[in-house]
Amino acid sequence: MHNKLYWRKLDNSAKIFPISTGKKYSTVFRLSVLLKEKVNSKILEQAVNIALEKYKSFKVRMKAGFFWYYFEENNKKPIIEKEKDYPCKYINPRRNNNYLFKVTYFDKKINIDIFHSLTDGGSGTIFFREIVYTYLELLHPDVFKEKERQIRKVEYNTEDSYVKNYDKKAKSNASTKKAYVLKGNKIGLGAVSAIHEIIELDKLKEECKRNDVTVTQYLSAVLIYAIYKQNYLKTNSKKPIKVCIPVNLKKYFVSKTMSNFFSYITLEAEIKKDGLDTFEKILEFVKKDFKEKLTEEEILKTMSANVKIGNNPFIKIVPLEIKKALVRLSYIEIRKYTTITFSNIGRIGIIGKYRDFIDYFLMLIAPEPVEKIKCSGCTFENKMAFTFTSILKDNNIEKEFYHFLQSKGIKVKIESNGVLDDISSKN
Amino acid sequence: MIYPQKINANKSDFIIKSSILASILLAIILLIINKLITPEIPWAALTNSGIVYVWITVLYAINKNINIAGHVLIQTIAISLLTVYIDYRLGFNGWSLSIAIPIIIIIANLTMLILTIVSHKKYIRYAIYQLIIVLCSMVPVILITEKLIEEPILGIVATCISILNLILTLALCARDVKEAIIRKFHV
Numbered sequence: 236m237h238n239k240l241y242w243r244k245l246d247n248s249a250k251i252f253p254i255s256t257g258k259k260y261s262t263v264f265r266l267s268v269l270l271k272e273k274v275n276s277k278i279l280e281q282a283v284n285i286a287l288e289k290y291k292s293f294k295v296r297m298k299a300g301f302f303w304y305y306f307e308e309n310n311k312k313p314i315i316e317k318e319k320d321y322p323c324k325y326i327n328p329r330r331n332n333n334y335l336f337k338v339t340y341f342d343k344k345i346n347i348d349i350f351h352s353l354t355d356g357g358s359g360t361i362f363f364r365e366i367v368y369t370y371l372e373l374l375h376p377d378v379f380k381e382k383e384r385q386i387r388k389v390e391y392n393t394e395d396s397y398v399k400n401y402d403k404k405a406k407s408n409a410s411t412k413k414a415y416v417l418k419g420n421k422i423g424l425g426a427v428s429a430i431h432e433i434i435e436l437d438k439l440k441e442e443c444k445r446n447d448v449t450v451t452q453y454l455s456a457v458l459i460y461a462i463y464k465q466n467y468l469k470t471n472s473k474k475p476i477k478v479c480i481p482v483n484l485k486k487y488f489v490s491k492t493m494s495n496f497f498s499y500i501t502l503e504a505e506i507k508k509d510g511l512d513t514f515e516k517i518l519e520f521v522k523k524d525f526k527e528k529l530t531e532e533e534i535l536k537t538m539s540a541n542v543k544i545g546n547n548p549f550i551k552i553v554p555l556e557i558k559k560a561l562v563r564l565s566y567i568e569i570r571k572y573t574t575i576t577f578s579n580i581g582r583i584g585i586i587g588k589y590r591d592f593i594d595y596f597l598m599l600i601a602p603e604p605v606e607k608i609k610c611s612g613c614t615f616e617n618k619m620a621f622t623f624t625s626i627l628k629d630n631n632i633e634k635e636f637y638h639f640l641q642s643k644g645i646k647v648k649i650e651s652n653g654v655l656d657d658i659s660s661k662n
Numbered sequence: 663m664i665y666p667q668k669i670n671a672n673k674s675d676f677i678i679k680s681s682i683l684a685s686i687l688l689a690i691i692l693l694i695i696n697k698l699i700t701p702e703i704p705w706a707a708l709t710n711s712g713i714v715y716v717w718i719t720v721l722y723a724i725n726k727n728i729n730i731a732g733h734v735l736i737q738t739i740a741i742s743l744l745t746v747y748i749d750y751r752l753g754f755n756g757w758s759l760s761i762a763i764p765i766i767i768i769i770a771n772l773t774m775l776i777l778t779i780v781s782h783k784k785y786i787r788y789a790i791y792q793l794i795i796v797l798c799s800m801v802p803v804i805l806i807t808e809k810l811i812e813e814p815i816l817g818i819v820a821t822c823i824s825i826l827n828l829i830l831t832l833a834l835c836a837r838d839v840k841e842a843i844i845r846k847f848h849v
Contacts, residue, residue, distance in 0.1 A: 269664060318666055344664050422671040423678065429665070628671055652665035 241308040243295075247397035247545045248495040249352040253297060253304045254555075254562045260603050261325040262351040264578075264611070266363045267344050267597040274340040275374060280315045282370035283338050287313065290362050292393045292493045293353060296333035302555055304352070309333050318346060321427040322652070323601035323624060326350050338366070343594070345370070355497045356580045356598065356611075357483045361391075362493070364583065371592050378588060396490040397542045400535075407540035412503070414477035414574045417466050417607045419627045427624055428654035430633045431597055434619045435646040442643050446518060451579045451612075452525050454621060455480065456518040457639050458577055458610060458632075459504050463517070465631035467506060478502040479576040484538065487531050498538040500528040501573065514639070570605040579612040595620055602626045630655040681776050685713050709765055715741075716769050720776075730777055731788035735795055738770040742798075759802075760811045764820035767799045771820075771827045778831060792831050799824030 245253075252262045287294050295306040311332040318341035326337050326348060335350040345367065349359045372379045422428060443453045459476050467476060484496045502524045504511055511517050527533070544550065553561070583596045595618040600609040608625040623633045633655075640647050689710045696706035719737055720730060742763050749758035774792050802817030811817055 267664075322665075341666055342664070424674050426671060426674070428671070431664075650664050653663075653667065654671050656670055 241291075241295075242298075243306050243393055244395070245304055245306065245352060246393075246395040246492070246494040246496070247542050248355070248497065250303055250545055251562065252350065252352040254559050255566045256325070256350075257563075260566075261323060261601040263323045263326055263348050263601045264351060264356060264359065265322050265346055265348045265597075265599040266356075266359055266613075267346045267599070268363070268367050269594040269597070270343045270345070271592055271594055273343055274345055276315060276317070276340060278373045279338065279340055279345060279366075279370055282366050282373055283313055283315055285369050285373075286362065286365040289365060290391070290493065292391070293334075293336060293362055295335070295353075296328060297335060297352065299555055302551060302553070302558075304555070313338060315340070317341060318344070321425070321654075322346070322429050322599050323348060323427065324425075351495070354493055355483070355495045356481070356578060357485060357497070358391075358493045358495075360580060360583055360613075364585070367585075367593070368589060371589055375592070384586065391491050391493045393494050394490075394492050395494065396484065396488065396492045396496045397538060398546070400484075400488045400490070401539040401542040402535050403539070403543070405536045405539035407536045412477075413474055413571050414503075415462075415467060415470075415472050415474040415506075416571060416605060417462070417574060417627060417632075418470055419466070419607070419629045421604075421607065421626050422628050422654060426654050427602060427626060427652075428630065429599055429652040430623045430625070430630065430655070431650040432621045432623075432633075432637055432640070433595065433648040433650065434621055434640060436614060436617045436619045438645040439619060439640075442645060448518065448522050449525075450619070451480065451577075452521050453518070454579070454612065455502060455525075455577055456514065456521040457636055458575065459502070459511075459517050459521065460514045461632045461635035461639065462574065463504075463506055463511070465635045473507050475508075475574075476504045476506060477572065477574045478504070479573045481576070481578045482529070482534055483580075484534070487534060498534050498541070500525075500533070500537070502528075570603065573606055575606060575608055575610060576600060577610040577612070582614045585615065590616070594618075597622060599624050608632065625655075628655070677776075677779065682717065685717065689713055705761060708762065712765055712769055716773055720773060731774065731791035734770055734773050734777075735791045735798075738766055738795060738798060742766050756810075756812060759805050759817075760813045761816055764802055764816035767795075767802070767820040768823055770795050771799065771823050775827055775830070778834065789831065792828070796824050796828045 256262050291308075294309055296309040297304050298307050309332070311334075313334050313336075314332055315338050318339040326335060328335065331337055335353045337348045339346045339348070347359070347363050347366065353359075354362070368384060439450060439453070443450055446453065448456075455478055459478060462476055479499050479501050481497050481499045484490070484498055488496075490496050502521060504517065504520055504524075506512070509516075509520065511520055550558070578598070578600060580598055585593060593615065596613050596615045597620045598611040598613040599622050600611050602609045602624050604626070607627045608623055610621065610623055612619060612621045614620075621636075623630075623636075625633070637647055637649065689706075692706045692709050696704065716737075719733060742758075745758040745762035745766070749755065749762070774788065774795060777788055778792075799821055802811070802814075803821050805811045806814045806817050
């Protein structure tokens with residue numbers, strides 16, 4: 236009997252990534268786990284193959300159609316190799332058995348780099364967690380003899396939750412103002428700097444509680460303050476510092492999709508106009524802006540506006556090659572509407588004995604020629620890893636961020652990939 | 663350390679700047695030698711334009727983040743064929759075989775050497791191209807033994823530099839080169 240080849244359309248967000256992606260705009264994010272013992276590559280390979288059978292939405296390759304790209308089943312084995320390159324680099328499917336994710340390892344660390352068309356940070360974490368659970372079960376069969384995890388069919392789908400949930404009538408209030416673009420020389424040779432600030436969570440939470448803000452709000456304010464002090468003040472710019480904060484839509488809508496389902500809010504700090512020249516003023520502004528923008532109604536408006544573009548019948552019938560040319564041209568401008576992105580995927584929940592084998596998790600997002608620094612965060616136990624991925628040669632923003640938290644009595648440990656190594660390995 | 667060792671941004675900047683400076687010095691030296699020894703043949707113009715061409719290619723390739731070694735290999739073959747063709751069209755005096763191709767081979771080898779040093783830990787991506795360039799560098803040996811070249815000095819120098827480059831690469835990444843050969847040529 237001839238089995239029909241599985242294929243599916245890209246979700247509304249995913250459509251834009253392959254069209255706009257290039258070697259400089261990789262749209263790749265990375266999740267890493269720091270284990271307490273060295274990684275066994277053979278077992279990791281087995282674990283990835285087992286996890287992939289459970290999450291078949293990742294077992295795909297991307298093909299170009301006449302109007303849009305689409306996913307098609309991939310029967311090759313994924314390549315698992317030692318980490319060599321910089322994080323979040325463009326994944327060339329031809330050198331990766333056509334896969335759109337790449338698992339690498341180094342010493343005690345396992346990484347998964349995922350092309351954003353495949354999924355978002357939230358669902359990427361679910362797949363990565365499955366790899367980590369399976370790896371630990373295979374590595375320590377004696378410890379995990381009694382199944383701690385429920386053996387049940389993994390409940391998920393790959394529906395386009397955007398199309399299912401958007402509101403045709405909603406109108407977006409998106410700002411049309413261009414953002415302040417970070418200034419400075421870029422690092423050469425395609426290098427990417429990764430600096431992780433591992434923050435003691437209980438102290439950070441105490442500080443947030445004292446200021447009546449959430450962790451994301453507090454860190455967004457510190458970030459804006461660091462940009463203001465170390466980059467903005469050196470220029471005469473009057474443009475606002477705009478911080479893009481991705482939002483997991485599964486918190487607002489019922490969805491079991493493993494495809495992308497996120498939107499974003501954009502904080503717009505009018506430094507000059509509103510006199511935001513102290514941390515206290517910036518924090519107040521962030522709190523107020525979050526309150527106004529992080530509502531179901533506002534998020535629905537932003538999401539709906541984006542879905543409407545993808546669903547526009549005129550856009551739909553434009554051939555892919557022409558779409559690519561037009562999108563790449565317009566993206567040169569679109570990218571100038573954000574100064575920096577800060578994506579906090581929150582707590583990565585790990586059950587029972589598995590926790591004993593894990594030190595902490597990391598999340599990284601690929602920087603771009605315009606958005607030269609991108610920030611991300613994730614939490615495990617009492618450690619929050621705040622990461623700067625950057626192509627800027629000067630790391631003053633990262634240093635300011637570190638010193639600010641230290642000055643508030645919050646312990647921060649620094650880890651880095653050594654590209655801008657005068658800040659690496661600080662305790 | 664939670665990452666493989668990477669070259670520091672300032673260090674790689676320094677290497678590139680020093681390499682550009684070395685290229686400029688080399689160009690000046692070649693110009694002086696040309697003026698002093700054979701002022702009637704302006705061969706230094708040829709070598710210096712070769713140096714400028716290589717730098718344009720390398721910087722372009724770095725900016726476009728492409729596999730520079732593959733690019734160098736294709737350029738080496740393409741320019742060699744082009745010079746032979748130009749020589750043939752001009753009445754085949756043999757300068758393409760005795761001067762142009764050895765110079766192209768020397769520059770290709772020096773470029774590969776710079777790449778190996780600058781792209782620390784990434785040289786495995788270049789290893790296979792490096793080997794092919796070394797094989798191409800044996801062409802002058804054939805030309806010399808077949809007596810197709812009247813002035814074999816540059817050809818000999820080019821071959822020696824290729825062999826030295828190969829030894830250096832093998833010393834740096836013998837195991838990685840073996841893995842690359844197995845991967846690329848598996849059946």
